[in-house]
Amino acid sequence: MMIKGLHHNAYRCRNSEETRKFYEDFLGLPLAHALSINETKTGRKTEVLHTFYEMNDGSFLAFFEAPDREFEFKDQHDFDLHIALEVEMDDLHAMFEKGKKLGMETRGISDHHTIHSIYFRDPNGYVIELTAKVPEKTPDQATAAAEAHKMLRDWNDAHAVS
Template sequence: MTSKPGLPLVGVHHTARPTWKLAETVHFYRDLLGLPLVHAISARGWGPEDHADFLHFFFDSGTGSTIAFFYYIGTEAPEFVAVRDDYRYRATHTAWRVETREDLLACRARIEAAGIKLNYQIRHEVIESIYFNDPNGYSLEITWQVRPFTEVDIADANRTLEAGIALENASRAGQGSFTSIDEVWRSKGERLAADMEVQ
């Protein structure tokens, strides 16, 4: 695959979320999932005067990546972080990668043996994943990528998002509505047909 020069990134270092369940979070990630606890920052509040003192701790999640948490000492969880049974809430999640389907199934076996409820296992397009929640209600995914992304995937992704952006812009300008995936498919198809006529 070819790519344009961009940021010199080498992967995700960490994702971070707040927790008000210190013991449960450490037990879940370190003891049940087996992710080593590799670093902890203990600090007085940073920035604004009302910033609480905190513990910021990291678990190794493979190939240089970590998953991290902030425990704000002496505070209560605000309403905006309350767990919701809503697909829009679950959209924010951490997904880890494994190399083989056997690894994915081994992860599932370990999770279930630890008494962690598996939400579901599903194959969607080029990945197969298992989903479960941590003690904070955060959604976690472990995924196996069935095949690498190709030039066809890249071209299709760009066409799909270009169609979606055009529909979103038209909707915001009051020139129609954007309410279903059918509109994306139709617009993408029309653009593809027009491009083929030009060739």
């Protein structure tokens, strides 16, 4: 089996329209598909709306609004969970200004060596990172993979349990 790519990631949302306003109106990801689910495959009655926001590569960010299912929404720490989306550097700066102008929680611009990033919170508490590559600091894939494997080995050696 060969994985072809990401089709979608799915997350819970509090309110589909508030989620749409953030992802479509603010970020510019078009609402491309919606699916109403009234019964599970096991025959349980439910009431769920599944919405899909399309990215330029054809993959989707998707959300489930399930009012009859309990879910603990909480503000996520960046290290716990975040959704990172790639943009061009000019767009990164424009979105930073747009977020600030709208009075949104807007953090950054963070220099992560090979990328620069900014951060927002969506209406569900998820951290959304917009990231732009710094081409002159971005190694080729083989070099990056070799460096990643070395860093992981060093990490494991330093944190090995005896």
